[in-house]
Amino acid sequence: MCGIFAAFRQPDVEEIRHRGPDWSGNITLNSTILCHERLAIVGLDAGAQPITSKDGELALTVNGEIYNHIQLREQFSSYPFKSLSDCETIIPLYQKYDIDAPKHLDGMFAFVLYDKKQDRIIAARDPIGITTLYMGKNSKKSQTVYFASELKCLVDECDEIIAFPPGHVYDSKTDKLTRYFQPTWWDENKIPSQPVDYKLVRETLEMAVRKRLMAEVPYGVLLSGGLDSSLIASIAARETLKAANYTVMN
Numbered sequence: 001m002c003g004i005f006a007a008f009r010q011p012d013v014e015e016i017r018h019r020g021p022d023w024s025g026n027i028t029l030n031s032t033i034l035c036h037e038r039l040a041i042v043g044l045d046a047g048a049q050p051i052t053s054k055d056g057e058l059a060l061t062v063n064g065e066i067y068n069h070i071q072l073r074e075q076f077s078s079y080p081f082k083s084l085s086d087c088e089t090i091i092p093l094y095q096k097y098d099i100d101a102p103k104h105l106d107g108m109f110a111f112v113l114y115d116k117k118q119d120r121i122i123a124a125r126d127p128i129g130i131t132t133l134y135m136g137k138n139s140k141k142s143q144t145v146y147f148a149s150e151l152k153c154l155v156d157e158c159d160e161i162i163a164f165p166p167g168h169v170y171d172s173k174t175d176k177l178t179r180y181f182q183p184t185w186w187d188e189n190k191i192p193s194q195p196v197d198y199k200l201v202r203e204t205l206e207m208a209v210r211k212r213l214m215a216e217v218p219y220g221v222l223l224s225g226g227l228d229s230s231l232i233a234s235i236a237a238r239e240t241l242k243a244a245n246y247t248v249m250n
């Protein structure tokens with residue numbers, strides 16, 4: 001499991017080292033530090049983080065898997081990607097959409113992006129909070145904001161800590177958290193009138209499992225033994241076999 005840590009306008013701290021374990025990286029720009037402990041899943045050889053933009057003005061640290069990264073690469077075909085990392089697609093998304101960037105991601109993620117020119121930090125967490133992220137402040141350093149995958153990175157330094165709310169984005173420019181995930185089904189007045197379409201349920205579940213199998217490393221399924229996990233395991237097994245046959249035939 002990857003781990004991230006960021007201290008906006010206050011470098012220091014080493015508490016996330018135990019995660020990864022494939023790579024440890026950090027970058028300091030102005031007085032902001034971003035750290036990354038990597039468990040390599042996609043873009044194995046060149047996906048080390050923090051990732052920077054070509055001009056070095058943007059730096060990014062991510063714990064997550066971006067399922068629509070191939071589509072995003074196609075969308076930003078003129079962006080000079082440095083790696084095959086799924087996470088690098090967040091940089092051109094930020095350049096185009098600013099704090100709306102997370103709206104265009106399909107995945108589980110927690111990321112922190114630092115914009116050097118603006119001395120600005122953006123952080124976001126996936127729509128339902130699959131990936132952990134905490135945010136902290138220290139009342140004696142009013143300018144400083146901390147982010148980390150684990151609470152223990154922040155407890156010694158911060159006197160105010162929150163679990164970063166799922167589906168939100170933080171912007172240091174306004175010092176505000178904004179909800180970006182606003183699904184239409186949240187409107188309690190919208191009661192679906194369509195009868196259940198079991199074929200659609202099946203296809204949607206299959207698609208959901210398939211897109212999570214994008215790893216370039218071996219994977220497994222943690223089973224509780226109930227109906228849901230058994231279904232997921234059987235779809236995963238079938239999809240893996242299909243992919244293996246396809247690879248052999250080609």
Ligand SMILES: NC(=O)C[C@H](N)C(=O)O
Nearest residue numbers: 002039040041042063064
């Ligand atoms: N695993 C991660 O959280 C980061 C990225 N998806 C990688 O494969 O390196």
